[in-house]
Amino acid sequence: MAMTIHVDVVSAEESIYSGLAEFVVLPGEAGELGILPGHMPLMTRIKAGTVRLKLPNQDAEELFFVAGGMLEVQPNRVTVLADTAIRGKDLDEAKALDAKKRAEEAMASRSSEMDYVRAQAELAEAIAQLSAIQKLRRRSH
């Protein structure tokens, strides 16, 4: 039997593949990477592209599309941390700026001082209401 290596392909939102493979091909940042069992420990970024797995005892290859991510290789284990969104420094920066801008807009009407007393009163009121409702409920049963 041919040597195999354990491969996990996961994204933040779901687990995409977990199992054995004889050979893995990934779109590495510096070019296509082919990983065989016993590869030396490697840590790199991968680009958007296709991950190809040669499964044991099967002619057909398993294919996954990834939008980029990270790759970790240990001698008997390959982990692909796939991104769910296309990432890029500029793209991320734009998202951060957008979030900041919207927060600033929302903050335009804020009062200057932290108003703990009022906030606490507000929360206390909400909690009192909830417990009152609970008590009423218990009594009605």
Add this chain to the structure above:
Amino acid sequence: MASGKEIRTKILSVQNTRKITKAMEMVAASKMRKAQERMKAARPYGDKIRRIAANLSRANSEYKHPFLVKNDKVANAGLIVITTDKGLCGGLNTNVLRLALGRIKDWDAAGVKNVSVGCVGNKGLGFMQRLGANVVSKVTGLGDTPHLEKLIGPVKVLLDAFSAGELDVVFIAYTRFVNTMKQEPVLEQLLPLSGEQLQDEQAHSWDYLYEPDSKAVVDELLVRYVEALVYQSVAENMASEQSARMVAMKAASDNAGTVIKDLQLIYNKTRQAAITKEIAEIVGGAAAV
């Protein structure tokens, strides 16, 4: 005593309310299952990335990332508050906001001058605005499915501030999903990454080959790790939201049922009284003739 018609109208209106709460309960129940599945689906990624981060922090890399460096003195703090967008889910948001407020007060007492807040969800944003906190980033309208894409920006604002040394510590407040009946608000330290989180029993000290170089790879990995932690919290918060809403709406439907029963009793009594009165009048009239 209220007239028969008034009570009838009241009963109808409570019945309508019960219809709505019943529908909301069922919607929340079906969404809850999906939200729990999504929460579980996010776990493998978190486990994998934690293991890799643990390997990395142990591997003797010459580069020490700012996320791993502890600050003894805290002068500026960051807080990510995860709440729901919509209400009608019991004390869920109130409890987590109370926890967050307590933390902010403690910081204030300990001489932390600036607290930057990142808000995920409408309820927390509204509260922080009223409180007058310094909201530096926000994201609302996440819908029923948490998407990492929407979280990248708001989280990055705080991560960047931390990397730049503007923040010394970043906490995250959210509601942890225990089971359908129980959700608990938690407040955890996000940055700097604590050593315990990165402990791993099957310790292997790999000397990695980095491509292009260790700094770029570690930077990117740790940012993803923090994002995965935030994503997991948001997914847990959503599962908590749906179950809390389901329980709250079930209670509301039950309450409506009790109210209807009581009103029905009053209605029957008044009707009976009216009939008795009429008979008495007729009998009285007949006797007079």
